Amino acid sequence: MLIPHPLLGLRDAQEFTYLGDASLLNRPDASSPDAAVAFFDYVYLRDNPAGVHRELWFHEQGDRSWLIVTRNTLTHEILNAELACESAVKSEVLA
Amino acid sequence: MRYSGFRVIKEALLGQKGWRPLWRDPEPQPRYDYVIVGGGGHGLATAYYLAKTFQKSRIAVLEKGWLGSGNIGRNTTIIRSNYLLPGNEPFYEFSMKLWENLEQETNFNSMVSQRGIINLIHTDAQRDAYRRRGNAMLFAGADAQLLSPNELREMVPFLNYDNARFPIKGGLFQRRAGTARHDGVAWGYARGADMRGVDIIQNCEVTGMRIEGGKVLGVETSRGYIAAGKVGVAVAGSSSRVMSMAGMRLPVESHVLQAFVSEGLKPVIPGVITFGAGHFYVSQSDKGGLVFGGDIDGYNSYAQRGNLPVVEDVLEGGMALMPMIGRARLLRSWGGIMDMSMDGSPIIDRTSVDGLYFNGGWCYGGFKATPASGFAFAHLLATDRPHETATAYRLDRFARGYLIDEKGVGAQPNLH
Numbered sequence: 001m002l003i004p005h006p007l008l009g010l011r012d013a014q015e016f017t018y019l020g021d022a023s024l025l026n027r028p029d030a031s032s033p034d035a036a037v038a039f040f041d042y043v044y045l046r047d048n049p050a051g052v053h054r055e056l057w058f059h060e061q062g063d064r065s066w067l068i069v070t071r072n073t074l075t076h077e078i079l080n081a082e083l084a085c086e087s088a089v090k091s092e093v094l095a
Numbered sequence: 096m097r098y099s100g101f102r103v104i105k106e107a108l109l110g111q112k113g114w115r116p117l118w119r120d121p122e123p124q125p126r127y128d129y130v131i132v133g134g135g136g137h138g139l140a141t142a143y144y145l146a147k148t149f150q151k152s153r154i155a156v157l158e159k160g161w162l163g164s165g166n167i168g169r170n171t172t173i174i175r176s177n178y179l180l181p182g183n184e185p186f187y188e189f190s191m192k193l194w195e196n197l198e199q200e201t202n203f204n205s206m207v208s209q210r211g212i213i214n215l216i217h218t219d220a221q222r223d224a225y226r227r228r229g230n231a232m233l234f235a236g237a238d239a240q241l242l243s244p245n246e247l248r249e250m251v252p253f254l255n256y257d258n259a260r261f262p263i264k265g266g267l268f269q270r271r272a273g274t275a276r277h278d279g280v281a282w283g284y285a286r287g288a289d290m291r292g293v294d295i296i297q298n299c300e301v302t303g304m305r306i307e308g309g310k311v312l313g314v315e316t317s318r319g320y321i322a323a324g325k326v327g328v329a330v331a332g333s334s335s336r337v338m339s340m341a342g343m344r345l346p347v348e349s350h351v352l353q354a355f356v357s358e359g360l361k362p363v364i365p366g367v368i369t370f371g372a373g374h375f376y377v378s379q380s381d382k383g384g385l386v387f388g389g390d391i392d393g394y395n396s397y398a399q400r401g402n403l404p405v406v407e408d409v410l411e412g413g414m415a416l417m418p419m420i421g422r423a424r425l426l427r428s429w430g431g432i433m434d435m436s437m438d439g440s441p442i443i444d445r446t447s448v449d450g451l452y453f454n455g456g457w458c459y460g461g462f463k464a465t466p467a468s469g470f471a472f473a474h475l476l477a478t479d480r481p482h483e484t485a486t487a488y489r490l491d492r493f494a495r496g497y498l499i500d501e502k503g504v505g506a507q508p509n510l511h
Contacts, residue, residue: 001402014404018394018509020348043506044346044437044493048335050397073349073395076402 003069004081008062015061021046022054022068025084050074056084098202117282118162118289123296123318127155129476130314130323132301132337133330134158136167136277137454137461139284139295140469141329141476143201146291148470149477154293155323157316159300163281166332169399169431170462171354171386173367173378175212175272176237179228182487182499183440184235189484190467191237191271197466203283206276206381211366213242213251213266215416221372225267232269242266250365253417261372261415272367274378280465304340310449311341327452327476329468332432333397334455341448345455346437346493348508351396351430352388352459353405357423359383368416375412377420385423387413391433391459393509400430433459439511440499443471443481444490452476453490458511 001013028038051074057067066084071077096102096115106113129145131138134156145151158164174194176187197205216222222241229239247266248256256263285295296318303315304326313322330337335345360383369376377387389409392401406428413420436442436456441464443454454472457464471482481488487499493506504510 012404013394013402020395020508040494041344045344046335046346046348047339047344048348048395050333050336050349053395055395071394073397076396076398 001076001078003057003067003078005059005062005067006081006083007065011059011062013057015059016057016067017060019056019058022056022084023047024056025087052079098204117286118295121294121296123155123157123299123316123321124294125320126313126322127294128153128324129155130321130326131156132314132326132328133165134162134285134295134297135165135329135331136163136281136284136465137331137457137468137472138327138329139163139281139288140465141327141454141472142293142295143284143288143291144470144473145476146288146293149473151477152292154288155321156288156293156295157299157301157314157321158295158297159317161297162285162295163278165330166431166433166461167277167281167465169354169429170277171376171378171388172274172277172380172462173212173272173376174207174275174463175269175367176235176463177212177214177228177232177239177267177269177272178501179231180499180501181231183501184231184237186467186471186484186488187463188232188235188237189470190464193466193470194275195271197275197280197283201283201287203279203286204276205279205283207273208275208381209271209273211268211270212272212369213247213268213366214369214371215254215263216265216267217261217263217372222265229267238269238271240268240270242268251368253363253419254368255416255418258415261370274367274380276381277462284469301337301340304451306341306448306451309447311451323450325450325452325476327454327472329454329472331434331455331457331461334434334453338446338453341446341451343446347456348395348435349397350391350393350433350435350509351398351401352391352433353401353409353428353430354386354388355406355409355428356380356387356426357385357420358426360385360423370412370416373412373415375409375416377413377417384426385420391435391509397432398430399432433457435508435511437493437506437508438498438500439502439504441468441488442490443468443475443485443488445475445479446490
């Protein structure tokens with residue numbers, strides 16, 4: 001698989017380390033009263049979709065940036081890749 | 096129809112005209128007491144033990160494709176019970192004992208061949224860890240033996256003992272482990288279940304679940320609605336997809352695991368050899384092909400095929416371990432979809448929906464578990480209590496903090 005890195009162009013997926021569902025960016029608030037339930041959900045439960053999946057890849061053998069890659073788990077087709085830091089900023093602004 | 100040597104000779108003399116299909120092809124009935132979703136090894140074994148051991152009737156197995164078309168037909172056929180943790184080892188040893196009697200049990204040649212498994216040791220620390228594991232196996236009634244380098248050299252002289260990075264210092268040996276004919280296992284259970292009145296319904300995909308008031312009433316399928324007293328889901332690889340029909344999110348990610356087979360060779364590998372440090376394991380099939388594999392690809396996938404970097408990694412592992420493998424030609428490779436659970440161990444449990452039961456999360460170790468998984472799931476469906484060897488496989492163990500983390504890597508499925 002080739003990942004279209006927003007800064008470096010097409011890079012071999014072998015340069016990356018895979019973490020999992022991009023929802024891992026949304027860490028629950030540890031001080032909230034339902035933190036135990038929220039963290040159980042965050043740490044252990046996954047949507048695990050068959051189809052389009054947004055997921056975190058770390059460019060460990062490259063520029064050490066975290067990317068959010070949108071990929072189809074049925075075909076391995078990669079639809080999009082963006083910097084996780086920019087996506088996080090965007091979602092904060094939206095929130 | 097019973098199989099026997101006498102029967103084979105009789106059919107040979109009569110022109111092989113007396114053989115009959117192994118199971119019926121029934122139309123689905125409007126209602127069953129037990130509906131098993133998934134006609135693979137685990138689902139068929141569940142139906143078999145439900146009918147035979149627990150004397151239940153009105154059972155259906157629903158399979159979206161053809162019988163045994165999932166991971167029971169895509170694995171590397173290894174059976175073993177060399178686990179460490181108390182939640183796991185008694186269960187896998189129970190499975191091993193069922194394997195040892197499987198052919199007599201089902202009157203079907205599953206080609207169970209106890210040719211032994213060797214886990215290689217490269218360091219003192221690893222020897223300590225394997226000694227501990229071996230003792231844990233002995234405690235659970237399994238067999239285990241620590242092999243010295245000399246004993247190992249006698250058994251498998253062809254390994255590269257002096258590899259600079261991973262010199263081989265010995266091995267943990269389980270003599271009763273081995274291989275079985277994967278398809279034969281599914282067919283044997285299917286035939287046994289069918290003979291006891293189980294309806295095996297192929298090309299019948301479950302498309303929805305009818306749940307009212309917290310209780311499951313039945314399943315919507317591509318062949319119409321089927322009402323059910325209890326529904327047992329055994330669809331490892333697709334667990335998240337099926338259970339999402341009941342509104343559940345699981346502690347599971349689906350990953351692809353690749354496997355490989357070489358051209359047929361004369362007997363060269365006596366049993367199963369695992370080279371964990373190099374992410375490679377190998378055995379030889381009865382047809383002579385070297386059957387081998389390594390790690391999962393490491394990213395979520397439902398594609399039933401992997402990518403080339405893992406092919407390269409596995410073949411490099413093979414070359415490092417036994418350089419002679421370079422002379423064999425690779426015949427086929429394929430991929431299967433694994434239910435990678437958050438602690439690397441399976442789940443056999445009730446769910447929050449009354450009458451809905453779940454069996455999955457087998458990671459890349461489901462084949463060896465087939466008999467015990469079926470037995471334990473049937474036990475749960477029939478009695479509403481977990482089987483004594485499967486009490487740790489609870490769905491809520493993640494919330495309660497009772498993980499069974501054999502590898503000790505935490506909630507990172509692609510590292511298990």
